[in-house]
Amino acid sequence: MNIREHLQSGLPLVLDGAMGTVFAALPRQSEAACENANLDCPEQIISIHKAYLAAGSNAIQTNTFSLSAAICQGRGEEAQRLLIAGCQLAKEATAGTDAAIFADIGPAPLGMRVTPAQTFKQQMDWFLQQGLTGFLLETLSSDEGIKEAAQYLKAQCPDAFLLVSYAVRPEGFTREGLSCKGLLERTAALSQVDAVGINCVSGPHHMLSLLKGINLSGKYLSVMPNAGYPTVVGRRTVYQGTPEYFSERMMQLRGIGASILGGCCGTTPEHIAALATALQDAPALSIGTIPSPEAETQPVNHPNPIWDKLNAGQRIIAVELDPPADDRIDPFLSDVQTLMDAHVDAITIADCPIARPRADSSLLACKLKRELGMAVLPHMTCRDRNLNATKALLLGLAMEGVRNVLIVTGDPVPTEERSSVKSVFNFNSRKLAAYITELNDQLAHPFRIFAALNLNAVNFRVQLDLAREKEACGVSGFLTQPVLSKEALENLKMARQELQGKILGGVFPIVSYRNACFLNNEIAGMRVSPDIAERYKGLERDEAEKLAAEISVHIAKEIEPYTDGWYLMTPFRRVGLIKEIVKGLKG
Numbered sequence: 001m002n003i004r005e006h007l008q009s010g011l012p013l014v015l016d017g018a019m020g021t022v023f024a025a026l027p028r029q030s031e032a033a034c035e036n037a038n039l040d041c042p043e044q045i046i047s048i049h050k051a052y053l054a055a056g057s058n059a060i061q062t063n064t065f066s067l068s069a070a071i072c073q074g075r076g077e078e079a080q081r082l083l084i085a086g087c088q089l090a091k092e093a094t095a096g097t098d099a100a101i102f103a104d105i106g107p108a109p110l111g112m113r114v115t116p117a118q119t120f121k122q123q124m125d126w127f128l129q130q131g132l133t134g135f136l137l138e139t140l141s142s143d144e145g146i147k148e149a150a151q152y153l154k155a156q157c158p159d160a161f162l163l164v165s166y167a168v169r170p171e172g173f174t175r176e177g178l179s180c181k182g183l184l185e186r187t188a189a190l191s192q193v194d195a196v197g198i199n200c201v202s203g204p205h206h207m208l209s210l211l212k213g214i215n216l217s218g219k220y221l222s223v224m225p226n227a228g229y230p231t232v233v234g235r236r237t238v239y240q241g242t243p244e245y246f247s248e249r250m251m252q253l254r255g256i257g258a259s260i261l262g263g264c265c266g267t268t269p270e271h272i273a274a275l276a277t278a279l280q281d282a283p284a285l286s287i288g289t290i291p292s293p294e295a296e297t298q299p300v301n302h303p304n305p306i307w308d309k310l311n312a313g314q315r316i317i318a319v320e321l322d323p324p325a326d327d328r329i330d331p332f333l334s335d336v337q338t339l340m341d342a343h344v345d346a347i348t349i350a351d352c353p354i355a356r357p358r359a360d361s362s363l364l365a366c367k368l369k370r371e372l373g374m375a376v377l378p379h380m381t382c383r384d385r386n387l388n389a390t391k392a393l394l395l396g397l398a399m400e401g402v403r404n405v406l407i408v409t410g411d412p413v414p415t416e417e418r419s420s421v422k423s424v425f426n427f428n429s430r431k432l433a434a435y436i437t438e439l440n441d442q443l444a445h446p447f448r449i450f451a452a453l454n455l456n457a458v459n460f461r462v463q464l465d466l467a468r469e470k471e472a473c474g475v476s477g478f479l480t481q482p483v484l485s486k487e488a489l490e491n492l493k494m495a496r497q498e499l500q501g502k503i504l505g506g507v508f509p510i511v512s513y514r515n516a517c518f519l520n521n522e523i524a525g526m527r528v529s530p531d532i533a534e535r536y537k538g539l540e541r542d543e544a545e546k547l548a549a550e551i552s553v554h555i556a557k558e559i560e561p562y563t564d565g566w567y568l569m570t571p572f573r574r575v576g577l578i579k580e581i582v583k584g585l586k587g
Contacts, residue, residue, distance in 0.1 A: 010284025015262025016052035038085035049093030056276025103127035116145030141174035150192035170206035177435030197222025204249030227266030243274035316345035316565035381410025437474030456527035482508035505563035509548035553584035
């Protein structure tokens, strides 16, 4: 079968279902690597292929899903042997039929020495050498490397058919925090891609919701849902979605324009047989944009005092406070009131600084906004929240009218605690920025995203490159580490020239010589020049605070031409000192 010609006729292409879960259900195979069976027990793989063909599939996938990971792990020769064997088994199973074969390429791990594009292109070469021209890149959580791989494939084989499919959770995002809509529309816009779709993770009901309103740029749509959602029965993971329910929901997906239909985890030949039967009387389809859901009434937009002032060219003063380490809130609220009386524009709240547990910064931000009417900028670290917890927190902030967040990767849990307290890092700050940017498309009141900029880094050029990546991910402004050295000032000038976002220059009042030594030696991202530190030697507290206010105001005025506002960090709850600095800045 010629895949492209078949789809151009408007007829559905029925793919097979799961290979891995069907293979794992065989006697003594529950722990075996499915792809190894291409060499260890090929007759079982052929049997599964033929069962799907008998059920009504007119296209099957090679049993090669996990080989991307093997290549990234340095097992390229083993991967090639398994891939060649997988191709031969698929050809043997389809011999004498008109069924097409898709070269199945699974996701490549991100952040490895071998890039996803390199991993995909290597397998494409091997598959082409075996005579396959239909390609499926599936269960992807990111489009990293897709453009390069698609261009490479069509340069090697212009007639190749390329289907790219993403694994999207029911809430609309992949595990990398990228939205279904963004991924499919970016991929569909690539001229070298023939079809796009989603597979795995979600069942057919949620896929129907995920796909509405997406612009396919005239490309074919593919859907390969799971057979519902897994449950554990007797230490075995099972899927309980019935073939009848599966086929009914798949027909709804056909109704919105799906041209390629198959199954993923938990689906069996029985699920595909029910689908193939239901599709027998289905009318031919033309490709195009998936129907949009009914338009919702747009709510009235609420103001964003922080961004509105910055965007109007007004300087702002944001003051950082550490949240309480216990449940006594009155001292914290008193500090905030003191700063409000000093006409500070915003309070920014650290999120468990240096990985020590404190009151939640987002809950405190909501309380300040609700009870005091204070503009707030809560910090949000990537540590200790997975994708679900992050989205839940952002939705709560949006409901409370918090319109700005400062995202930072966050300090790791200290070494001596790691045996009992595990750090959770689903994101880094760039990925979290991209996630919030895509989530903003679903929110009535989107967030403005701020990020940190370390002016004290030894190689500041690296920090600038990261900052530009953050801007590309949706960051609108930066809060810098404190300027307490000539090097930091020069780096700030460079940042002003090269970055597009608003910049709040960091000001940290040093309160003693001991404080300066501590910051230089134990706090990452801080650098106090020896000249400043020496001025504090021998001073009493009152003298040191007076000097701190004087130096801080001088630094703030010095960095004013290169910033859009100031970011004052409060040492040891000394809000009186911050009040004096604010008075000096407004005087």
